[in-house]
Amino acid sequence: MSKTLEITLEGGLEEGTPVYKTLLESLPYYLGGQYAVSLQQDKLVIAGVAQSQESEITQAALEAYLAANKEHERVEERCLHSYAGPHALHEGVFEALRDQGSVMPTGFGKLAYTGLVAEVFQGLDQFIRGYCLEQGAHQELYPPVVEGDTLSRAGYFNILAQHAYFIAPLKTSLDALRAASEGDTLKEDGEQYLQAPQWVMSPTVCHHCFEARKDASVQLPLKVTAINQCARYEVHDTHGMRRLRMYWMREFVLFDQEESAIVEFLDSLVEFMIDALKRWGISHEVVTANDPFFSNSATSKRTFQSMFALKRELKLPIPGGSLACASFNNHQRSLVEPFNIQKSGSTTGKDIASGCVAWGYDRLLYALFCQLGVDVSQWPAPVRSDLNL
Template sequence: MECIVSLEHLAPSQHGQLKYAAAFIDETISDIRIESGRIHIVHESPKGNSAIEERVHKLIDRFSQGDFGFKENILFEHKADTPYEGDIIAELVDRKIIKVLEPGLFIFREPFSSLMRFFDYSFMTKVAGRFDGVKEEHYPAVIHSETLNKTNHFTSFPEHIHFLTHLREDLDIIESFSQSIRDAGGWKQDQKLDLNATMPTPKFTMNPSTCYHCYEGLQNETLEGDGLIVAAISKCHRFESRNHSDFGRLLDFSMREIIFVGKPDFVKENRLRAIEYLKELAVEWNVDSVLEIANDPFFTNDFQVKASFQRNQEMKYELRLTIPNLKKSIACSSVNFHSNTFGNAFNIKFGKRNAVTGCVGFGIERWTFAFLAQYGLDEAKWPASFREQYHAWQQKSL
């Protein structure tokens, strides 16, 4: 079945957000596209078109409330004549450089995996290394549910969360589970499990954002000086349904972050420095890119309030790299200011006041995909500065 709904009452700037959220309307949806001011949703829902249409209108109402224009606010733009216009994903798959396990879940092989390591090395040396006293930390890929609750992730981005649990510590349950798998001839995708009976409420989830562990590690501490700067990388996980078929939207990805925790002026000043370093990097590597004011894709009913506040206060900037083959861009880095949200949540203090925080994030896989989407795999066509730095790094790494 196909459900078609007019978008005449929704600003075109909101169409992308609607398309993203529509993937979560029903599990049977197989395709979503927006054409000529209408959204088309192909599905097999037993509830029929009327139920799908009702939920689409609910989302339209959510994203059209209030006077919120989403006007583009470009802070920086670097235009580059890039030589590659092919489908880089298809080429990488054809050459067996990446293996697609399912949409958004890849195995990366050489040279993609080397480029990922080089990008991370470059972000550490060219950006993080320019901040005095930066400390490097290493974080797990899982996070306490209680910690994630303090970040408001459960209420702002509930669709992202991958819960972790396990079989109860009960010999009968463990043996019964094992026997049921044997009887079925192995694990089945539609395996019937009584989750309430066999598994406890999840204590952990997969971590959706690197910086959360930084704040958890500083919980209830009183820090000295003006602030501290932490550099960390971790695997992050966000479930985004059929949106994982979009270019660069991964289920499992590597996020390098430089995190600022301290007094307001300390965080704001270092955030501005990070923006300048990002701009310099875009020019040095000659990537076709734009830096603009942005907002998080809040999923809940208070989307307009939260998104409007972020944009009006310029709390989030994104560096977006062009994907020539798709005639679109993707966010590869973000620069964020959280005010005292996390300082309050985790009781991190500087003197008698709660700390403010900010961060700059680098999506390692996204940078690699976007660079190759502009310049391809032929190193001779890469920008000279990038090629020279990459080869020098390779020699160091031998």
């Protein structure tokens, strides 16, 4: 016989905080993934727990909560800039866009866009892409997957392994072919028919840029922009546009000799977005940030990033919280070194650094509709002009 556990969390838990986000992501791994979990202010609610496992599950959940708090005890998000626009937030935006047919859910965390949303998407990318090209970037096109070794070099599996989508082909056997034809590979034990994965669906755009240049020399400065659909496994909250498993991202990557050039590059992109959002009347803030994870080995990286503002996020208010819609990342030498990328003609191999800006288009779209409403004809003239709507 099963029951629903309600575990009181000492000190409570505010939705949208780093601890809340980390706990939400880590709980399935502490609990084994087979329980329905929700967080309700000061209570953690876990459904479907057998009475014989009540004590074990309670202990595991509290361990996850304590670990999430410990991960963030030395890290504080600092607001670097904020702007309050004139627009009231609109409720029910996703439902309205879905009902009018502009957003078509095709699975958990997977959407198709058409009509109005597709037009705004194209206008937004044209606007951002145009700025990247004006700043001297050249365009590149990438496949939808990266080598597993690429993410290993980048340290992705050390901090974000829970979000990786591995790709595996069928084993070269008649049994595997029969299993696939009968749908058995899609069942719980279907992995027995699959080869060991070598590829991973791309979680970002910039990993491609480094993968393409590993063990190579480049002329500096090098500016690259690209758009790709990326993938990230999410356990919770994948029924709207706030958190997706498949999402669109454009990035602008810079390689340069001096880290000061990377800082200036990132600062200029922050100012570009601030100027645009103010012109559009869009409320926003820029904050120091760090990569989400719950691996103890990564705690020093989280603190280091926050302390020196190596990662900044652009957040836009939506009903019930805010969304990180863009990030500005100073890699320093943390990626050029593992990929052995050097400056052309360099004798030391040390005179190169990198940084990138990433725009999450699905979130940015959603936040714009939440602040401006679903009737684009009523959007402010500067928005419609900049996005050619």
